[in-house]
Amino acid sequence: MRNLFILPLLFFLVQTTKQSKDLDWWETTIFYQIYPRSFMDSDGDGIGDLNGITSKLEYLKELGVGATWLSPMFKSPMYDFGYDIADFYDVHDEYGTMEDFEKLIAKANELDIKIVLDFVPNHGSNESVWFEEALRGHEKYFDYFVWEDGVVDENGILRPPNNWNSVFRKSAWEYREEVGKYYLHQFVIGQPDLNYRNPDVVEEMKNVLKFWLDKGVAGFRVDAISHLFEVDKAKFDGMYPDEPLSGNKIEDPESYDYLDHIYTKDQDETYDMVYQWRDIFDEYKAKDGLTRVMMTEVYASPDVTMRYFGDGEREGAQMPFNFVLITDVDGSSSAAEIKYAIDKFLTFKPIDKLANWVAGNHDNSRVASRFSPELVDGINMLVLLLPGVAVTYMGEEIGMVDGYISWEDTVDPSGCNTDDPINYWTASRDPERTPFQWNAQKNAGFSSADKTWLPVADGYETLNVEVQQATERSHINVYKALARLRTEPAFRHGRYESVAFNSDVLAFKRWHNGETYVAVINFRDEVYNLDLTYFENVTGQLEVIVSSVQSPKSSGDVVEADGVQIEARESIVLKVVQ
Structure with missing residues (x-):
């Protein structure tokens, strides 16, 4: 009985300490992922660049974003x-110069926007x-890579060392005559x-x-941190x-999923390497007081993902990415399945660590295409209002859809390596990487x-930032309202409870110091x-605080708690009237 009493007490003490302390910048901000090639082209070559990003930093500030993660530049x-x-x-x-990058940093600092880069180790x-030096026989650089001798088969033909496959299909080994060996490439x-x-x-x-x-x-x-060591x-x-x-x-022996x-x-x-990198981050914080954040990309089971937080003695990543809203659910999922995900x-994470929420990125179909355009606001409610850190992929704030790429x-x-001009689209990531839709002008203003x-996705003439900024009921204005609401104590420090009322409707409650909010999302047409x-x-x-674009309810409307009618595909945030 003694242990049963101590565990809840410890939970209360940890939660109380967490709620009473000042939160760090990364714990409260919204991270906005930019795919530089597709965000904004400043020089007319058809490719996004750093100066284009710099020119649009005010846009991020208006959204309520405090940090942007740039895919590799x-x-x-x-x-x-x-x-x-x-x-x-x-x-x-194609993206610019080091001077352009330094200008980007300077402008971001003026706006108090943090810049996070992609590290591809x-x-x-x-x-x-x-x-190139490795191929010339330079011993130092030869040992920078993973090499192996081939295997001669019964017909005298040299084959790869083993059956390892690339993530992008076919053998993960490539032969180089210069050194007479195969090198490993998992991609x-x-x-x-x-x-x-x-x-x-x-x-x-x-x-680096x-x-x-x-x-x-x-x-x-x-x-791709999980691939670091063989x-x-x-x-x-x-x-x-x-x-x-x-x-x-899977019938294709060259498929990655065959093994x-x-x-x-x-x-x-791999985990020890992450902890070593965190030590470097903490050394920089010790110098100037600014926390450097690490986000790790791992598509894995919860027990594996949680190891990236640390081992109890050493710290790891602050944000091992939580991909459940991408990998575990989609538009066909029930409210119960979404709650479960x-x-x-929240169940697996260490009690003193924050969750994080990611619904889209450059590798996966967009929210509007994976769920539905009507659920964009509802999914953004989850990302921005659930307890923890929010991450938004560029374009999700306006409900961009996957583009058709021939x-x-x-x-x-990933698409090209299928060698399949019919079904290539099932593997290609191009549809979610189409240029950002700024306005109805040529190339969507990109x-x-x-x-x-x-190619720019179809429908950009009406689905773009400029149109939505001028429309009171729009995804972007819902997003901005959610970003403002996110700064309230109930969402920064508050407790959390959720329920699937039925197969279609999920609701969750956030509360702190007498203020209580309830978000309700209807995933179906009932x-x-x-x-x-x-x-x-x-x-x-x-009181209705935020409502989705197709909701008949408006901010300021009042409903009775014991009889709230929720319309088809409607999402709302309500506040208990004191």
């Missing part, structure tokens, strides 16, 4: 559009100086994996972090072993070029009459 041959980095210390020329580029051929069992690589990548921290960035989103082949007689079959119903990646993902050494991260226009290697790097007195202390009259 480093020097790259662009086989994977920036995730194949040739020089970790320089800016890609798993691999480099086969056009980098490092790789495209142009992305050779770096060898983290080499102390020189570990030190080099720490220097320090270089950009010295430039004034406030943190990093760490790409199994130590010394444990397997010096040969990398085959990976077992996944057991999935169970027990030797190329989630190795124990939300509760999962096989001829497809450039994403660029003055005759041709943009990807109309329901709800008794919100289910929630403790939710009685009497409720």
Whole structure:
């Protein structure tokens, strides 16, 4: 009985301490992801750039955004559009110069917007100086990469060392005659994996972090972190072993999902590397008091994801990304399934850590396409008002939809590597990367070029920032209202409770120091009459604070708690009237 009493008491003490302390900048802000190639083109070449981002920072400020994460803008041959980095210390020329980046930092500082960069530690580029030197036999740089001898089959043909497959399909090994060996690339051929069992690589990548921290960035989103280490082949007689079959119903042996990646993902050494990087971040904070934030990209089970927070003795990432609103649910999900997905991260996370909410990014279909255009406001309510940190992918604030990209226009290697002009779209990430829709002018105001790097999505003439800013009932104005509401104590410090009233309607309550809010989201076309007195202390009259674009209710309207009619696809935030 004694232990049963102590655990709730400890929970109360931790929560009380958390609520009473001043929150750090990253704990309260909204992170806004920008895909630089598609955000704003300042020089008319059809490709977004750094000066374009700088010119639109006021837009982020108006949204209520306090930090922006930029997908890679480093020097790259662009086989994977920036995730194949040739020089970790320089800016890609299509995006601008180092001087342009410094101007971006300066402007962001004026507006009190933090800049977070993408850190891509798993691999480099086969056009980098490092790789070119490796091919010339330079021992230091040869050991920067993962090499292995091939295997000669019964017909005398040289084959890859084992059955490992690339995330983008086909073998993860590529032969180079210059050295007579295969190199590992867990992604495209142009992305050779770096060898983290080499102390020189570990030190080099720490220097990359320090270089950009010295430039004034406030943190990093760490790409593909789960792939960082491969199994130590010394444990397997010096040969990398085959990976077992996944057991999935997949007929293509070249598919990534054909195998169970027990030797190329989630190795124990990966977590220690994250903790070492966090030590660097904390060293910078010790100098000037500013927290540098780390966000890690891991699509994994909750128990694996939580290890990125730390091990109880050492700190790791402040934000191991929570992808449940992308991977676990979609427009076909019931309210109960959505509640289950939300509760999962909150249940698994350490009690003294914050959750985070992500509903879209450059690798996944947009919210309006994955759920429905009518649910854009409802999903944004979840992202911005659930307890924890909010992350928005550019365009989700206006409800952008996936663009149609023909096989001829497809450039994403994930789509191209299918070698399938019919079903390529199921693997391509181009549809969610189409240019940002600013207005109804040429190329949606993104660029003055005759041709943009990807076609602008259909319907931009009416679905754009300018139209929505001029329309009282619009996704962007709902988003701004939610961003303002997010600053209230009930959402910064408040407790949380949720319920699926039925298969279609999810509601959650946030409360703090006598102020109580209830958000209600109807995921279907049915109309329901709800008794919100289910929630403790939710009685009497409720005031409408925010309502979705198709809601018949307006801000300031009053409803009775025991009989709230929720319309088809309606989303609302209500406040208990004192």
